[in-house]
Amino acid sequence: MSSFETTFSKRLEALQDAKQLRTLVSTDYLGHGLIERHHKKLMSFGSNDYAGLADHPEVIQAAQMALDTYGAGSRASQLVSGYSALMETLEKELADYAACESACLFGSGYLANIGVIPALVGKGDVILADRLVHACMIDGSRLSGAAFHRFYHNDHEHLSTLLETHRSPYRHCLILVERVYSMDGDVAPLDNILEIAKHYNAWVLVDDAHGMGVLPPHHGDYLHLGTLSKGLGSYGAYVCGPLSVIEYLKSSARSLMFSTSLPPASVAAALTALRIIKQDPKRMQHGLDMARYFTEKMRMKMAQSAIVPLIIGDEDKAIALSKRLEDDGLYVPAIRPPTVPPQSSRLRFAFSIWHDKAIVDKVIGIIK
Numbered sequence: 001m002s003s004f005e006t007t008f009s010k011r012l013e014a015l016q017d018a019k020q021l022r023t024l025v026s027t028d029y030l031g032h033g034l035i036e037r038h039h040k041k042l043m044s045f046g047s048n049d050y051a052g053l054a055d056h057p058e059v060i061q062a063a064q065m066a067l068d069t070y071g072a073g074s075r076a077s078q079l080v081s082g083y084s085a086l087m088e089t090l091e092k093e094l095a096d097y098a099a100c101e102s103a104c105l106f107g108s109g110y111l112a113n114i115g116v117i118p119a120l121v122g123k124g125d126v127i128l129a130d131r132l133v134h135a136c137m138i139d140g141s142r143l144s145g146a147a148f149h150r151f152y153h154n155d156h157e158h159l160s161t162l163l164e165t166h167r168s169p170y171r172h173c174l175i176l177v178e179r180v181y182s183m184d185g186d187v188a189p190l191d192n193i194l195e196i197a198k199h200y201n202a203w204v205l206v207d208d209a210h211g212m213g214v215l216p217p218h219h220g221d222y223l224h225l226g227t228l229s230k231g232l233g234s235y236g237a238y239v240c241g242p243l244s245v246i247e248y249l250k251s252s253a254r255s256l257m258f259s260t261s262l263p264p265a266s267v268a269a270a271l272t273a274l275r276i277i278k279q280d281p282k283r284m285q286h287g288l289d290m291a292r293y294f295t296e297k298m299r300m301k302m303a304q305s306a307i308v309p310l311i312i313g314d315e316d317k318a319i320a321l322s323k324r325l326e327d328d329g330l331y332v333p334a335i336r337p338p339t340v341p342p343q344s345s346r347l348r349f350a351f352s353i354w355h356d357k358a359i360v361d362k363v364i365g366i367i368k
């Protein structure tokens with residue numbers, strides 16, 4: 001074996017020993033929230049398409065029309081020739097939805113975060129991040145070269161303390177939070193955070209990945225970042241904010257400047273999905289309603305979003321419970337370290353338009 005192969009076989013073994021080896025399971029979408037995995041038909045609680053927009057007939061039709069008209073790819077980065085009228089319309093409507101002056105698009109939520117954060121801050125600046133922010137916010141912070149501190153999850157008083165201690169030697173300060181935390185489903189105390197930020201002259205970047213298409217828009221003086229790939233059922237991401245900031249990003253966010261722009265079909269799909277949730281807010285409310293029904297019946301803290309974690313602790317137990325649900329035709333992913341902190345392995349439920357009380361009752365029956 002080559003040194004290449006021996007090195008990586010050993011690393012794979014080490015991952016396996018640490019129970020951190022992940023394998024991909026091919027999953028076919030069958031319609032109406034059903035999937036096929038391991039040759040079994042399962043009702044999925046592992047999809048971020050909360051409002052069922054990925055296969056909404058109008059969304060598919062819009063994507064098909066864009067595909068027929070413009071082809072499969074966008075052919076260049078936005079700055080060369082990859083910026084289209086369709087993208088311009090989507091930006092306008094996203095900005096309007098967020099009540100912001102302007103918006104720009106990125107290839108994905110991951111790309112948006114690793115592009116935006118280093119464009120906003122750098123050496124001589126400081127970042128304060130909630131302890132549970134998504135991996136791509138951490139990666140963006142590392143790329144920026146700014147000093148970095150974390151505050152306790154959703155603890156605005158701790159944020160205040162850290163600002164008091166760390167703010168003054170730095171030029172700019174950026175606070176990183178999520179609107180809805182992806183593995184916990186709870187929401188950030190945005191109004192408190194914005195007030196504190198104002199007091200300490202800090203900027204705020206809010207990642208709304210799991211809020212978009214689930215919760216009504218939250219307006220405020222901060223930079224809005226979100227993905228088109230979850231509640232909107234498409235692919236890509238956006239940032240909304242003041243015109244000057246958005247224009248600056250177009251000339252400085254490297255993941256926007258040096259990456260091919262979104263395929264036209266994804267843009268058209270996202271635009272149609274956005275129009276659907278604007279017209280029919282009830283459609284996005286259903287996942288939250290089912291999450292609340294679940295937490296009420298389970299006597300858990302009331303759900304704040306469509307995501308509900310059932311904390312198990314031990315990872316083998318979480319996997320066993322996930323398998324048990326799979327035997328009964330239900331797919332609920334077990335999430336374990338390093339995605340979540342040690343001993344906090346969990347079943348992560350994502351409720352959507354495809355779930356009703358009967359299926360939620362069935363899940364509860366098995367868990368109990």
Ligand SMILES: *Cc1c(COP(=O)(O)O)cnc(C)c1O
Pocket residue numbers: 108109110111113134136178182207209210227228229236237
């Ligand atoms: C999913 C997610 C992302 C990544 O978005 P993609 O479009 O999937 O790359 C970023 N931030 C948060 C909080 C997320 O949950």
